[in-house]
Amino acid sequence: MSESKEIYFPNREFAKQARIKNMCEYDELMSWAKEDYEGFWAHWADEKIDWFEPYTKVLDESDAPFYRWFTGGKLNVSYQCIDRHLETRKNKAAIIFEGDRGDKQIVTYQQLHKNVNRFANLLKNRFGVKKGDRVVLYMPMIPEAAYAMLACARIGAIHSVVFGGFSAEALRDRIIDAEAKVVITADGAFRKDKPYMLKPVVDTALEEGCDCVEKVLVVQRNNEDVVWIEGRDYSYNELIEAESDVCDPEPMDSEDPLFLLYTSGSTGKPKGVQHSQAGYILWAQMTMEWVFDVKENDTYWCTADIGWITGHTYIVYGPLAMGATTVMFEGVPTYPDAGRAWKMVQEYGINQFYTAPTAIRVLHKMGENEPEKYDLSSLKVLGTVGEPIDPPAWKWYYEKIGGGRCAIVDTWWQTETGGHMISPLPGATPIKPACATFPLPGIMAEVIERDGTPAEPGEQGLLCITKPWPSMIRTIWGDPERFEKSYFGDAKKDGKPVYFSGDGAIVDEDGYITITGRVDDVINVSGHRMGTAEIEAAIKKHPHVAEVAVVGKPDEIKGESIFAYIVLKNADDTFGEEAELAKEINQVIAKEIGNIAKCDTIKVVPGLPKTRSGKVMRRILRAIAKGEEIKQDISTLEDPGIVAKIQTCVIG
């Protein structure tokens, strides 16, 4: 339940010029979608997409849940994002880049067109990349990362961007799973004024089992020395100028895969979420227009990394599809000081700013009044994403950054949904702080029980999407069964399986939806999604570890922190200091997954609370981590006495 009864109405001046101006307009759109679902989507697909060939069917449900949208249609996403703007926006900034060290670069739509075409020709002609081939990107936040994504889209290759914070092992797993032919990387980049490296991580990843990879393309960014393997490694900077800046966009079927993006699930290895061409780009563009309400002269900045879905949809594809100016930032908003982001807002006259609650909490903590030093009057819409935002952070964002003038769009969505699903509309929705409010027009999001009955107002239920939508995940790469089981195996409505997000939510008496967080074994650290099973699998590689259970513990800044309970192989093991073991375990995690998955707390315990069938009762472990009293019945445990022993270990 949203804790506050306060309601913040849209700014009237803003509402007048917004695309969706009031709740009547919202209701009309929603009613239209409910009455004529296919007609609604066909209207927008006709209006927004530059089709090479028209589609013949709006929605094909014959192989549910493998839904297909706009079948028979042909388009090219890079054409949608670049070529079609050249007539009217040739010299408009498509990308404004600011480096960690303050270096700046403006890329116009015309320049973007040439750069993407050259990149596409390099991949196609020199490297022999063909339609349907997979290309893995392991890139810093530089314009070449966007060129690489769009170049793949142009020639019909399927990109899979791997976040630069993942380790060599994690990168290797993703390369192998996608059977990538080419890896695109950079020597490295800069963070907090210091160079860091990426190419050596690629080298390590490719040491084993990656025979599929034929070529590695390396963009020079920090100019540090890197090892070079002749015949495999190629320099982008040396090759690119020779390529022609003309490359015809490949006509793609609506349902051809556009990209894969690996994300964590509650079990097993990461899932390669597969997105389509037409449905994805349609919703990316529509949500940019509705949720951020970006206008022709606006400058829009999303602080995400392109390694996550937010970077895909709301730095690259969405803004460019609508012909907007998108800011890309290599650095961190806290360096050299807590004013960095606000200085950039002032410098570029940013109109829409989109970030994660963790960043807001960190910046808030670093200086309540720091934003006052900057002119933030250009801001019109503020966004948050990735995790629940708490009312104090929301208020600071609203008052100190938005000057009490800007709507905050708390956007709920996922890698699998491709774009926003539940969010306020800045010119229409009366906002309750820290509440995602209502589903966007066309999105049938409902909070239900497993059998489809609506959850009672104020009670937590499962957040489900009860009708397919254009930008939804199409499958898990190479594992259609897992796709079906992971998303369509938990809840039904009218006897038909519906998409379950893995999140819990509460609808209040006014119909407002508040997200309560994951109800599966996925934890959300600083807006990054981590599978407990993945972290546990990594920890088990430590030679002394017999058993492990990982849970999330609420954290004031990060939302959740990672808490691991370890059982050692030899109970009498005098491993030395617990701190020493913790350090070693975190080294293993850093090697297997990356620094982002390191545990904040590691406790050695004599055993785990298991049922007689051997299932670990994580709820008990979560309660102990929080320091809560154990209220649930522990008599069904194989050894009820273990709970007190674990508590003693944790309390110390």
Ligand code: PRX
């Ligand atoms: O738990 C929800 C949380 O982030 C999860 C999706 O993570 P990922 O696929 O990495 O995508 C993050 C960026 C879209 C969701 O299942 N989440 C996302 N947005 C919100 C949120 N939790 C609360 N409020 C949000 N606005």
